Amino acid sequence: MKNSFNTDIHRELIEQCKQGKSMSQYKLYNRYADAMYNVSFNMLNNQHDAEDALQISFASAFNHLERFDYSSTFGAWLKRIVINNSINILKKNNINGEIEIVEKEVDDEVNEPKYPYSIEQVKTKIAALPDGYRIVLTLYLIEGYDHIEIAKILNVSSSTSKSQYSRAKKKLKELLITS
Numbered sequence: 362m363k364n365s366f367n368t369d370i371h372r373e374l375i376e377q378c379k380q381g382k383s384m385s386q387y388k389l390y391n392r393y394a395d396a397m398y399n400v401s402f403n404m405l406n407n408q409h410d411a412e413d414a415l416q417i418s419f420a421s422a423f424n425h426l427e428r429f430d431y432s433s434t435f436g437a438w439l440k441r442i443v444i445n446n447s448i449n450i451l452k453k454n455n456i457n458g459e460i461e462i463v464e465k466e467v468d469d470e471v472n473e474p475k476y477p478y479s480i481e482q483v484k485t486k487i488a489a490l491p492d493g494y495r496i497v498l499t500l501y502l503i504e505g506y507d508h509i510e511i512a513k514i515l516n517v518s519s520s521t522s523k524s525q526y527s528r529a530k531k532k533l534k535e536l537l538i539t540s
Contacts (some may be wrong), residue, residue, distance in 0.1 A: 403499045404447040418443040486536040494529035
């Protein structure tokens with residue numbers, strides 16, 4: 362049975378891109394560039410790297426567009442490419458080529474804050490998280506992936522993803538409380 366959501370909202374544009382029509386590629390790029398830049402920036406926390414990931418991802422998507430089979434939306438397919446390229450850039454920037462996933466035990470829970478924070482305060486504190494924490498938190502909270510999907514993306518177990526998310530939340534709370 363076909364998915365209930367419209368997977369071919371841009372079918373005509375995508376088919377024109379498959380034929381190499383540059384104006385169609387430009388239109389598709391303009392429709393998705395801002396959203397995909399935000400995905401990449403939230404993971405990489407660096408404008409230059411996020412722009413690189415965006416360009417690499419669109420080039421890859423256009424070069425492999427024949428692989429897109431409309432089993433999902435184009436945006437979901439492209440987002441996965443952006444996430445993978447963002448992770449690759451992050452790994453490349455780290456000396457040992459890996460994203461550090463912390464395996465230590467968590468201390469006592471931090472008390473819940475008693476007052477609300479602005480979106481900008483939260484974004485700033487998320488950006489200050491270590492890479493491993495920020496990536497899992499971003500993939501789970503912002504991008505909506507579950508722990509099984511995150512585990513596949515990061516090549517870790519789902520329990521590692523869950524514990525990394527828990528630690529990321531704890532660290533984020535600590536950063537918000539101390540600000």
